[in-house]
Amino acid sequence: MPTYEYACPKCGHAFELFQSMNDAPLKKCPKCHKLGVKRLVGGGAGLIFKGSGFYITDYKKKSGKPDGDAKPAVGGADKKPAAPAAAVPAAK
Numbered sequence: 001m002p003t004y005e006y007a008c009p010k011c012g013h014a015f016e017l018f019q020s021m022n023d024a025p026l027k028k029c030p031k032c033h034k035l036g037v038k039r040l041v042g043g044g045a046g047l048i049f050k051g052s053g054f055y056i057t058d059y060k061k062k063s064g065k066p067d068g069d070a071k072p073a074v075g076g077a078d079k080k081p082a083a084p085a086a087a088v089p090a091a092k
Helices: 054-058
Strands: 003-007 014-018 038-040
Antiparallel strands (some): 003 038
16 A cells, blocks of 8 residues: 655645555645645655565576576587598498
8 A cells, every 4th residue: 555645735734644545535634624635746665675585586696607597508519510531442
């Protein structure tokens, strides 16, 4: 549930309220009890990951190791092609 910012134009009281997205905006100021409270547009807090290990265990590259569990190809493309066999003349 998000935290919304409100301001009362009549008494100047500014406050935050933790409420569901489905709840209607407030209309009455909790300080002066007059109607006319406005919900302010906030920048938001963004996404916050709490706890240990999210980045380290899932996405961080380990130094000195290739990404993932990729194994080199067998017979590899790094090797030079074999030298052609010497032609042996046929016996007569």
